[in-house]
Amino acid sequence: MAESVPNFNQFDDATKKELSAFVENEQAQQRLNSSIHTFTDMCWDKCVTGLPSTSFSRSETSCLSNCVNRFLDSSLFLVKKIEDQREAAARS
Amino acid sequence: MSFLGSSLGSSSGTASPGFWPSHFQCSEDLLKPTLEDMQRNKELFMASVRNEMALLNAQQLINKCNEKCFQKCVTKPGTSLSGSEETCLSRCIDRYLEAFNIVSRSYTDRLKERQERP
Numbered sequence: 001m002a003e004s005v006p007n008f009n010q011f012d013d014a015t016k017k018e019l020s021a022f023v024e025n026e027q028a029q030q031r032l033n034s035s036i037h038t039f040t041d042m043c044w045d046k047c048v049t050g051l052p053s054t055s056f057s058r059s060e061t062s063c064l065s066n067c068v069n070r071f072l073d074s075s076l077f078l079v080k081k082i083e084d085q086r087e088a089a090a091r092s
Numbered sequence: 093m094s095f096l097g098s099s100l101g102s103s104s105g106t107a108s109p110g111f112w113p114s115h116f117q118c119s120e121d122l123l124k125p126t127l128e129d130m131q132r133n134k135e136l137f138m139a140s141v142r143n144e145m146a147l148l149n150a151q152q153l154i155n156k157c158n159e160k161c162f163q164k165c166v167t168k169p170g171t172s173l174s175g176s177e178e179t180c181l182s183r184c185i186d187r188y189l190e191a192f193n194i195v196s197r198s199y200t201d202r203l204k205e206r207q208e209r210p
Contacts, residue, residue: 005140006133015134022138026145032199033145037152040195044160044188052164052184056191064191068198 043067157188 011019047063048056056064165180166173173181 006137008137011130011134011137015130019134019137023141026141030145030148033149034152036192036196036199037156039199040188040192041156041160043195044191048187048191051180052161052187054183054186056187056194061194064194065198068195069202072199072202 039068039071042071153189153192157185160188161185 008016008019043064046067047060161181161184165177165184
């Protein structure tokens with residue numbers, strides 16, 4: 001841990017390219033993780049209403065999983081609705 | 093510093109006298125990292141990025157978990173945490189992590205599904 005982070009500029013072009021791709025990939029992973037944090041936050045409030053016990057009930061487990069999927073459905077629905085409205089507005 | 097001295101020994105004869113001490117004339121090939129250095133530095137760089145991401149992720153999880161479990165378990169803060177509050181917190185932490193994993197699985201399954209047949 002004591003070792004400092006190597007300066008990016010010291011690398012040759014090929015290595016720079018490789019490292020850029022690597023960092024981009026890590027950033028994509030980070031965005032995915034951020035979404036998972038947001039969903040967990042949201043779905044915890046919706047699905048885990050009582051005091052936490054030693055394990056989740058079946059209904060809590062399925063609620064959490066449904067919660068993620070329905071949130072994504074809602075998001076798709078919303079986008080589609082807005083698109084439809086724009087199309088309708090363009091036609092009239 | 094010993095490696096500097098040894099590798100500069102050969103070039104010290106050509107060093108021009110001047111303001112800088114003669115051994116200060118770093119030759120180009122001394123500054124240029126070797127292939128192994130480069131490989132090692134590349135791995136160091138990647139490890140530090142991975143490390144930073146993991147740290148960020150853990151911090152986010154701990155903060156959220158604390159927020160949620162404090163809200164659930166410590167409804168009337170007393171002068172210290174009671175036994176039942178600690179039991180609740182302990183269970184809550186386990187459940188929050190479990191919830192995170194369930195959510196993570198559901199989300200990645202959904203993404204995979206979309207990738208396979210969009």
